[in-house]
Amino acid sequence: MKIGFIGLGNMGAPMAANLAHAGHEVTGFDMADVTVEGVAMAASGAEAASGADVVITMLPNGQILRSVANEIIPAMAEGAALIDCSTVDVDSARTVAEQATSASLLAVDAPVSGGIGGAAAGTLTFMAGGSDAAFAKAAPLFDIMGQKAVHCGEAGAGQAAKICNNMILGVTMIATCEAFALADKLGLDRQKMFDVVSTSSGYSWTMNAYCPAPGVGPDSPADNGYTPGFAAELMLKDLRLSQQAANSADADTPMGQAATRLYEQFVENEDGMGRDFSAMLPRFEKRGRL
Ligand code: NAD
Numbered sequence: 319m320k321i322g323f324i325g326l327g328n329m330g331a332p333m334a335a336n337l338a339h340a341g342h343e344v345t346g347f348d349m350a351d352v353t354v355e356g357v358a359m360a361a362s363g364a365e366a367a368s369g370a371d372v373v374i375t376m377l378p379n380g381q382i383l384r385s386v387a388n389e390i391i392p393a394m395a396e397g398a399a400l401i402d403c404s405t406v407d408v409d410s411a412r413t414v415a416e417q418a419t420s421a422s423l424l425a426v427d428a429p430v431s432g433g434i435g436g437a438a439a440g441t442l443t444f445m446a447g448g449s450d451a452a453f454a455k456a457a458p459l460f461d462i463m464g465q466k467a468v469h470c471g472e473a474g475a476g477q478a479a480k481i482c483n484n485m486i487l488g489v490t491m492i493a494t495c496e497a498f499a500l501a502d503k504l505g506l507d508r509q510k511m512f513d514v515v516s517t518s519s520g521y522s523w524t525m526n527a528y529c530p531a532p533g534v535g536p537d538s539p540a541d542n543g544y545t546p547g548f549a550a551e552l553m554l555k556d557l558r559l560s561q562q563a564a565n566s567a568d569a570d571t572p573m574g575q576a577a578t579r580l581y582e583q584f585v586e587n588e589d590g591m592g593r594d595f596s597a598m599l600p601r602f603e604k605r606g607r608l
Pocket of ligand 1: 363
């Protein structure tokens with residue numbers, strides 16, 4: 319396929335490289351001056367999009383996605399597919415999909431989980447929203463860039479799945495960290511705490527697979543000085559998107575709201591910026607009851 323790829327940052331660059339490596343003809347564009355192995359660079363987004371069978375975007379936020387979509391949709395050939403893999407708000411995803419379908423394009427919102435490591439290894443998980451025809455066109459590319467793709471429903475369903483998942487992740491990470499900090503103060507050994515919880519009803523991905531306590535459980539960012547991993551500011555971005563969606567859908571999400579507030583405080587007023595999101599444990603460790 320002829321593929322345009324717009325947004326070649328930490329995630330986009332390795333994803334585009336994997337598509338080129340698999341034999342697709344990839345033309346990229348990024349505002350920054352970047353080079354990606356196997357990818358020809360265009361002078362603008364519109365140039366990368368024109369004549370492409372599929373255009374993939376991997377951009378920082380919904381506002382940038384909307385402005386890039388305004389530029390590239392008129393340049394795309396009828397029947398081509400616009401696949402947005404960025405994590406953005408549900409409203410932007412739906413607006414861009416509507417704009418694309420009214421221009422006779424196929425549209426998929428397909429945010430990912432798996433991080434930079436997953437992008438490089440081609441093991442991302444895609445959560446996709448869009449028509450069956452749009453998903454079918456994108457699926458072979460998801461197979462190259464990832465190991466799993468779930469068609470979640472119509473436009474916006476991929477972003478909805480992503481932010482609901484990450485709202486659970488933020489909340490459970492906080493719950494796991496505050497429980498470890500309480501266990502410390504109760505004189506409970508961390509290894510014993512892990513041995514019990516990881517095999518009891520308090521188990522979770524954050525405890526069992528990504529344990530925030532150094533030296534306990536499988537290898538995780540905690541064992542590497544809390545170098546991300548998944549940075550606290552990216553968790554904050556996703557939690558804010560969950561709250562934006564909850565506002566517009568009139569959903570009551572008290573735990574998501576509390577997690578957003580805590581990560582906001584951690585990233586903006588404490589030392590959370592640039593640290594893994596599991597560094598909430600040393601944060602709680604230092605605190606007493608208010
Ligand atoms: P990044 O900042 O490294 O990359 C974004 C790229 O977009 C940059 O290279 C930037 O120059 C480019 N860009 C910005 N505006 C542009 C424009 N108008 N035209 C062309 N290029 C433009 O970010 P990233 O880590 O690659 O993340 C990309 C998306 O993936 C985000 O939405 C993020 O939330 C999501 N995501 C990231 C991770 C992660 O671990 N990094 C994991 C899952 C999802």
